[in-house]
Amino acid sequence: MPTDGYNWFLILVAVVCTAVVVLINVYILVHFQHPEDRNQAWFPKFIVVFGLTLSVLSILLLPLDVANRASCRDSIVVSACNFALPMLELWYTVYMLMFLMIIIVVPWTLFFYEQDSDVSTFGKVINSAMWVFGAFVVIALVIGMCYGFVGFVDFPVTTLTSGLSPLNSPVMTGGVNRCILPESGEAIGYACDATSGGVPTETWSVRTTFPVYVVAVTSIFSWLLFFVFAGVGMMAIPIDAIKSFIYRPRKVLAKSEYIKVATQIAEFTKGVVAEAREVQKEERGTGKTRKTRKALAKINAKLAALEEDELTLQKMYPQGEDRDVSWTVTVMGYYLHLCTGVICAVLTLMWMLHIALYMFPDPPVTSFLNAFFTEMDSAFGLFGTSSFALFCFYLIMCVIKGNTKLGLRLLLFAVYPMKLGGTLMSSFLFNVNLIMLSSIAVIQFCAQAFDGYAAETAVSEIFGGEIENLRGLGILFKYQIFLYAFFVMALLSLIVLIFTEAQNARKPRRAFESEISST
DSSP states (O other), X not given: OOTXXXXXXXXXXXXXXXXXXXXXXXXXXXXXXXXXXXXXXXXHHXXXXXXXXXXXXXXXXXXXXXXXXXXXXXXXXXXXXXXXXXXXXXXXHHHHHHHHXXXXXXXXXXXHHHSOTTSOHHHHHHXXXXXXXXXXXXXXXXHHHHHHHHOEEXXXXXXXXXOOOOTTSHHHHTOTXXXXXXXXXXXXXXXTOTTSTTOOEXXXXXXXXXXXXXXXXXXXXXXXXXXXXXXXXXXXXXHXXXXXXXXXXXXXXXXXXXXXXXXXXXXXXXXXXXXXXXXXXXXXXXXXOHHHHHHHHHHHHHHHHHHHHHHHHHHHSOOSSOXXXXXXXXXXXXXXXXXXXXXXXXXXXXXXXXXXXXXXXXXXXXXXHHHHHHHHHHHOHHHHHXXXXXXXXXXXXXXXXXXXXXXXXXXXXXXXXOOTTOBOHXXXXXXXXXXXXXXXXXXXXXXXXXXXXXXXXXHHHHTSHHHHTBTTTHHHHHTTHHHHHHHHHHHHHHHHHHHHHHHHHHSOOOHXXXXXXXX
């Protein structure tokens, strides 16, 4: 490994990771998109893939930043290193791109996509630009006014003063820790020691830079999404993966059984459609009421369950010449879900322990994962960095899982829900914007959680003490308000998910459900 910090291998890793992430995001787009959007809406699709790629790569920049710093020996100061990657410039570029995507590009694309087909392309461009420009002006004015009035950093400063005295004086020979009064030359004890009591602390205020203030304001909204989505996703990923294995289909259906179950599903579907028509008829007479909204919510839940039953039935009755191969692949897939669920459960447990043992206490009880990454690096250089990347990547996966599972149901209604094989580009764009916004908090969270392992990196310069001491906003980060909210949300999600599964297990099952899940 070169001693001056220049490592060509990191450039190769960055290129390969980017290509892999793009391919994965294209795969996600293809499998989630609505049939109506196939072979069209190419520009929104490009924005979706680019936004998802930007979100994931921003997380993977963290381990790349660590590896870039580690390529220079500890005996060489950072300023003397010739790094292969200009990480600070890369961080600022990613943040500026994400800010432009969140504020301008994605909203403009969303407005353009949702306009009526009767409007000309030029009209769509102008209308979308007007909406985005108006929103941008409002946001810029609010942030600008806040920056003008409260855009200061208040640093606590301890002021110590001392006079002068000859080296051969009794004051100097009496002890090097003693302070000297400026006027009389008399010793005043240990007041010069900042750790002793009675030393006054003052506040030194300085105006922060505008980019740092924008990052701080953006991170507030990012944390509001992060602690909800990541808190839910942290528990939902392992539980849903293990649940899919537990309730997996256990046998291949014969043709007669397939016809019987398909007939039962069709009959139940007719009953749900009849219920929907009754609710629509009631809505035409009384309008939308709380009763009709509740009834429609139940109908939508039944339809979602029917779709799951249909997919399961198709897996249990593979068609074509290679039926045995298809069934073998299906079974292997469910065992892969089990392995994924167990691994994710371990990652979730280690994350929760790290928060409780390292991030909450002051001083920390143990460095935990920081020490684990360091020990892995001692075994082999890439082990620690790869483990670090895994834990950071798992967080953004938790955000994506929480986003697809919750959406914005916290506002009492679903806004642009994500659905496998039925997601319109408008829903894609909206949720990609949420994921990009949440990824800012993921970066800040990982930088704080692994500040021991990721010391002296470029990201540590961005999320240093300046944001924690911002006037008005810094208290949220200084006292770890969002971190406690995330921890509580994760525990509540665990309780709710377990309680929900227990409730579903006690519900009477339909006949064809029992047939599908029977051994």
